[in-house]
Amino acid sequence: MSITIADKDTENDLKIVGKNVKRSDALKKVTGTLDYVIDQKMPGMLHGKLLRSEYARAEIIKIDTTEAKAIKGVYDVLTGENLSQPVPRFGSIKEDQPLLADKEVKYHGEPIAIVLAVDEETAKKALKYVKVKYKQLPSVSTIEEALKPNAPIVHSNDQDNEKTNSNICGHWDYNWGDVDLQKENSSFTINNEFEFPMIHHFPIEPYSCISYPVDDELVIKTPIQHPFILRRVVAQALNMELSKVRAISNTIGGGFGGKGYPKIEPLAAYLAMETVRPVKITLSLDEGFFSARRSSAQVNICTGFNSEGFINYQDITIKYLIGAYADSAPRVAGKSSYLACGPYRTPNARINCEAVYSNTVPSTAFRGFGMPQLIWALESQMNEASKIVGLDPVDIRLKNLPEKGDVLIPGDNPVDGDWKQGLRKAAELIGWGKDNEKNKGKGIAIGIKNPIPASVSKSIVRLHADGSVTVSSGTSEMGQGAKTVMGQIAAEELGVPMNRVSVNLGDTSVAPFDTATAGSRSTVSMGRAIKSACDDIKNQIKEIIHELYTLKTSEEMIISDGYVKVHEKVISYAEILTEYMGPNLGEIVGRGVFKGTKINNHPMGGLADFWEIVFTASEVKVEKETGKLNINKLLNVSDVGCVINPLQAEAQEEGAAIMGLGHTLMEQLVYDNNSSKLMNGSALDYRVPTSMDIPDNFESDFIENHDGPGPFGAKGLGESGIIAVAPAVAGAVSEAVGIKMKDLPISAEKVWGLINNKK
Amino acid sequence: MENESFELEFILNGESKNIRVKHYWTLAEVLRSQEGLTGTKLCCEEGECGACTVIVDGKSVTSCIVLAPEVQGSNIVTIEGLSQDGEIDPVQEAFIEEGAVQCGYCIPGMVMSAKNLLDENDSPDEEEIKEALGGNICRCAGYYRIICAVQSAAQKYKEKVKVL
Numbered sequence: 030m031s032i033t034i035a036d037k038d039t040e041n042d043l044k045i046v047g048k049n050v051k052r053s054d055a056l057k058k059v060t061g062t063l064d065y066v067i068d069q070k071m072p073g074m075l076h077g078k079l080l081r082s083e084y085a086r087a088e089i090i091k092i093d094t095t096e097a098k099a100i101k102g103v104y105d106v107l108t109g110e111n112l113s114q115p116v117p118r119f120g121s122i123k124e125d126q127p128l129l130a131d132k133e134v135k136y137h138g139e140p141i142a143i144v145l146a147v148d149e150e151t152a153k154k155a156l157k158y159v160k161v162k163y164k165q166l167p168s169v170s171t172i173e174e175a176l177k178p179n180a181p182i183v184h185s186n187d188q189d190n191e192k193t194n195s196n197i198c199g200h201w202d203y204n205w206g207d208v209d210l211q212k213e214n215s216s217f218t219i220n221n222e223f224e225f226p227m228i229h230h231f232p233i234e235p236y237s238c239i240s241y242p243v244d245d246e247l248v249i250k251t252p253i254q255h256p257f258i259l260r261r262v263v264a265q266a267l268n269m270e271l272s273k274v275r276a277i278s279n280t281i282g283g284g285f286g287g288k289g290y291p292k293i294e295p296l297a298a299y300l301a302m303e304t305v306r307p308v309k310i311t312l313s314l315d316e317g318f319f320s321a322r323r324s325s326a327q328v329n330i331c332t333g334f335n336s337e338g339f340i341n342y343q344d345i346t347i348k349y350l351i352g353a354y355a356d357s358a359p360r361v362a363g364k365s366s367y368l369a370c371g372p373y374r375t376p377n378a379r380i381n382c383e384a385v386y387s388n389t390v391p392s393t394a395f396r397g398f399g400m401p402q403l404i405w406a407l408e409s410q411m412n413e414a415s416k417i418v419g420l421d422p423v424d425i426r427l428k429n430l431p432e433k434g435d436v437l438i439p440g441d442n443p444v445d446g447d448w449k450q451g452l453r454k455a456a457e458l459i460g461w462g463k464d465n466e467k468n469k470g471k472g473i474a475i476g477i478k479n480p481i482p483a484s485v486s487k488s489i490v491r492l493h494a495d496g497s498v499t500v501s502s503g504t505s506e507m508g509q510g511a512k513t514v515m516g517q518i519a520a521e522e523l524g525v526p527m528n529r530v531s532v533n534l535g536d537t538s539v540a541p542f543d544t545a546t547a548g549s550r551s552t553v554s555m556g557r558a559i560k561s562a563c564d565d566i567k568n569q570i571k572e573i574i575h576e577l578y579t580l581k582t583s584e585e586m587i588i589s590d591g592y593v594k595v596h597e598k599v600i601s602y603a604e605i606l607t608e609y610m611g612p613n614l615g616e617i618v619g620r621g622v623f624k625g626t627k628i629n630n631h632p633m634g635g636l637a638d639f640w641e642i643v644f645t646a647s648e649v650k651v652e653k654e655t656g657k658l659n660i661n662k663l664l665n666v667s668d669v670g671c672v673i674n675p676l677q678a679e680a681q682e683e684g685a686a687i688m689g690l691g692h693t694l695m696e697q698l699v700y701d702n703n704s705s706k707l708m709n710g711s712a713l714d715y716r717v718p719t720s721m722d723i724p725d726n727f728e729s730d731f732i733e734n735h736d737g738p739g740p741f742g743a744k745g746l747g748e749s750g751i752i753a754v755a756p757a758v759a760g761a762v763s764e765a766v767g768i769k770m771k772d773l774p775i776s777a778e779k780v781w782g783l784i785n786n787k788k
Numbered sequence: 789m790e791n792e793s794f795e796l797e798f799i800l801n802g803e804s805k806n807i808r809v810k811h812y813w814t815l816a817e818v819l820r821s822q823e824g825l826t827g828t829k830l831c832c833e834e835g836e837c838g839a840c841t842v843i844v845d846g847k848s849v850t851s852c853i854v855l856a857p858e859v860q861g862s863n864i865v866t867i868e869g870l871s872q873d874g875e876i877d878p879v880q881e882a883f884i885e886e887g888a889v890q891c892g893y894c895i896p897g898m899v900m901s902a903k904n905l906l907d908e909n910d911s912p913d914e915e916e917i918k919e920a921l922g923g924n925i926c927r928c929a930g931y932y933r934i935i936c937a938v939q940s941a942a943q944k945y946k947e948k949v950k951v952l
Contacts, residue, residue, distance in 0.1 A: 057892075060871055067829075235831060679887070720917070720919075720921040
C-alpha cells in the first residue's frame with residue numbers, strides 16, 4: 030500500500046479542522062444572491078430548447094422544421110441531419126450518445142431537435158411547430174424482455190458506434206475460493222431474488238448550461254460534478270485539444286451523481302462553436318427525468334452458512350437494467366458488483382454481473398454507485414439468515430464482520446477500521462435488545478462502498494504577498510461543502526484564519542487535474558492534495574529562511590500558526606515574502622498531488638483508498654389496518670476516521686438517509702411495459718420525501734479512530750448514509766409484522782397485501 | 789392574443805412598480821426576467837416543489853403558478869426583500885447557524901415559507917413547522933436542520949421583540 034497515514038496531528042492540536050466552521054457559501058445561498066447557471070445570461074446569448082421523442086424506439090422518417098424556423102425570434106432549428114456527419118457522439122465510457130438522435134430514437138424523451146431562439150419563451154413556442162414523422166419500432170424496458178432470444182436489440186444499427194447483437198452491454202465476473210465445493214459443505218443455504226427499482230436523482234436545480242467561444246477557446250459553464258471529465262468528453266466529441274476546452278463547474282444545486290457525467294453540455298458546446306455565440310440550454314425539471322436515473326437491479330443471491338452461522342460462500346448473480354446509452358452505467362455495474370459480498374468475511378465467492386441495455390433513460394451514477402441495490406439484497410439476505418440460523422441480527426453480523434487488517438477482497442487493501450465498534454454503536458443507539466411494542470420492530474444493516482480506485486487529485490495553493498491564501502482545486506461544490514472543507518484544511522495546515530483563505534473550485538483552466546467529485550473521495554483525495562501543497566509551501570519557506578538567515582540546523586526554525594520562529598524572532602509570512610522578494614512582489618506557489626494506488630490488471634484498476642462503511646438502524650411501527658409505516662427512528666453511524674466539519678458531516682449523513690428513505694418508501698420510476706414510455710416523470714407523479722415524511726427521531730454519529738488515508742486520518746463520507754436504509758427498514762418491518770420484502774419501495778399497499786396474504 | 793400586454797402595478801420589496809407584462813406570464817417569470825430577481829428559483833414549474841415561493845399580500849405562494857394579472861395591486865416580498873439595511877433576517881441567520889443549507893437551491897423558497905409561518909404563528913410546534921414546509925422540497929438536507937432553523941428563528945424573533 031503506497032498511501033501513508035497522515036501526520037500524527039492529535040485532535041487537541043487542531044484549531045480549524047474538527048470545528049463547525051460556517052459554510053463559506055451560506056450567506057449567498059440564504060439571501061438568494063448566489064447565481065446558479067440557470068440564473069445567468071450573456072449578451073447575444075441564444076436559448077436552446079429540445080424537442081424530445083414521443084416514442085421509446087422509432088425510426089425518424091422526416092422532421093419538418095420550416096414552420097418553426099419562420100417564427101420571429103427563432104435563430105435556427107437543428108436536427109441530427111443538420112449537424113456535422115457522422116453525427117458527433119459523446120460519452121465518458123463509450124462514445125455512443127449522439128448530440129441529437131441519429132436516424133433512430135432509442136428512448137422515450139431522447140432529444141431529436143433543438144430550437145435556438147432569442148429567448149426561452151420563443152424557443153418553447155417554436156418547438157410546437159416542429160413536425161416529426163416516426164415509424165415506431167419494437168422496444169424493451171425490462172430485464173426479462175431485453176434478454177429474450179428474439180428481443181429487439183437497442184444497438185442494432187449501423188450508425189451506432191457500438192453495434193451489438195445482444196442487449197448485454199457488459200459482463201463482470203469475480204471469483205475466489207471454491208463455491209461449488211462449499212455448496213456441499215454448507216449447513217444452511219438461503220436463496221432469494223431481490224429487486225430494486227429505477228430512481229431519479231431529482232436535483233432541485235434543473236440542468237442548465239451555457240457554452241461560449243472566447244478567441245480559439247471554448248468555455249462551458251455548467252453545474253457539473255466532474256469538470257475534467259466534461260472537458261475530455263467534449264474535446265473527444267468535437268475533436269478539440271484539451272487546452273482549448275475550458276469547463277467551469279458553477280455551484281451545483283444538487284447533483285447526487287445525476288450531474289456527474291455530461292448530458293446537454295456537448296450539444297451546447299457544439300452549437301456555441303457553430304454559431305460563435307453563447308448558447309444556453311436549460312431543461313425543465315420534467316426533462317431531468319429524461320436525462321438521468323439510477324439503474325434498477327435484479328439480484329439473485331445464494332448464501333451458504335456453516336452450522337455456527339459463519340458465511341461459507343456467496344453465489345450472486347446481478348442484472349442491472351441500464352438505459353439506451355451507456356453513460357457511466359457499465360462502471361456502476363462492474364464496480365459495485367466487485368463489492369457484492371459487502372463487509373463480510375466471505376471465504377468463497379462467485380459474482381456474476383451483467384448490465385443490460387433497454388429503451389429507457391440512460392442510467393448513470395447515483396449516490397452509492399450501485400451499492401444501495403446490492404446491499405438491499407445482501408442485508409435482506411442476512412436478516413433472513415439470522416432467523417434460519419437462529420442468531421440475533423446483530424450477532425450474525427458481528428460473527429461475520431472481519432477484524433481490522435483482515436482481507437476483505439483478495440488482492441485489495443485490507444479492512445481499515447473497527448467495524449464491530451460501529452455496529453455495536455448503532456445497536457446501542459437504537460436500543461437493540463429491548464422489547465418492542467406491538468407492531469413495532471427494529472432493523473439493522475451495514476452499508477459499504479469503495480471510492481474511485483487509482484484516482485488522481487492535484488491542487489495548487491498560493492501564499493500571497495500579504496499572507497492571504499488561494500486554494501485552486503478541481504473539486505466542485507455541489508452542496509456537500511467542499512468549498513468550506515478544502516478551505517479548512519488549507520487554513521489548518523498553514524495556520525491562517527479561514528477568512529484569509531479563498532477557494533476556487535472546478536475550473537479546468539484555473540485548477541490542476543482532478544478525477545471527479547464523486548465516490549465520497551474529495552475530502553480524502555483532494556484534501557491530501559491540498560495538504561501536500563501546503564507542505565510544499567512550508568518547505569519553500571524553509572528554503573527561503575535558510576537563504577535569508579544562516580542556520581546551522583533546521584531545528585532552529587519553527588513554522589507554526591502562520592508564523593516562522595527563527596533566531597528568537599517571530600516573522601509573519603508576509604514579512605518573509607517582503608524580505609525575500611521585495612514589497613508587494615511575488616508569491617509562493619505550492620503544488621500538491623494525491624495519487625491512488627494504480628495496479629495494472631487489477632479489476633478495479635487499483636486499490637480501494639479506504640472502505641466507506643455505515644451502520645444503519647431503524648425502529649418502525651406498522652399500521653396493520655393500512656400497511657402504512659411510521660418510521661419512529663432512523664440512525665446512521667459512519668466510520669469516517671476524522672470529521673473535518675461536524676455540522677456539515679452530520680447534515681450530509683442525514684440528507685443521504687432521507688434520500689434513502691425515499692427509495693425505501695415511495696420512489697420508483699414507472700415504465701409502461703408495452704410502449705416503454707416513462708409514465709411518472711414529473712414532480713406531481715414522482716414523489717420524493719417532504720418534511721412530512723421524515724422519521725420522528727433521527728441521529729447520526731461517527732466513528733473517529735483517525736485511521737483513514739485522508740488529512741488528519743479522515744475517510745470519506747456523503748454516500749454512506751443512503752446505502753443501508755432500505756434493508757434496515759425492511760428488517761424492522763419484518764420484526765414488527767413478520768413479512769418479508771423482496772422489492773422496493775415498501776409501500777403501504779405492498780405491506781397491507783403481504784400482511785393479509787399471510788393470514 | 790399572446791402579444792397582449794398590460795400595465796402591472798404592484799409593490800415589490802417595498803418599492804412601487806409599474807411595468808408592462810404579458811398576461812400569460814407567471815409571477816416567477818416577471819420577477820426573474822423583468823425584475824432580475826433571480827433569488828426566486830425555478831424548478832418544477834407546476835407548484836409542487838416550492839423553490840419559487842414568495843409572499844404575496846401576507847401569504848406564501850408558489851410564484852410559478854401565479855399569473856401576472858393575479859398580482860395586480862399586490863404587495864410582494866421576495867427573498868431579496870428580507871434583508872433590511874444590510875442585515876439579514878433572523879430566519880436567514882438561523883438557516884446558516886443550524887447548518888440547514890447544502891446545495892442551496894431550495895433555500896430561498898424554504899426561507900420564504902418559514903418567514904411566512906413565523907409571521908402568522910410566533911411559536912409553531914414541530915408538526916406545524918413540518919406542515920408549513922410540506923410544499924418545499926429539499927433533496928440534500930433531509931429537513932431536520934431546516935426545522936431546527938425555524939425553531940431557532942422563532943426564538944430570535946422573540947428576543948428581537950424584547951430588545952425593541
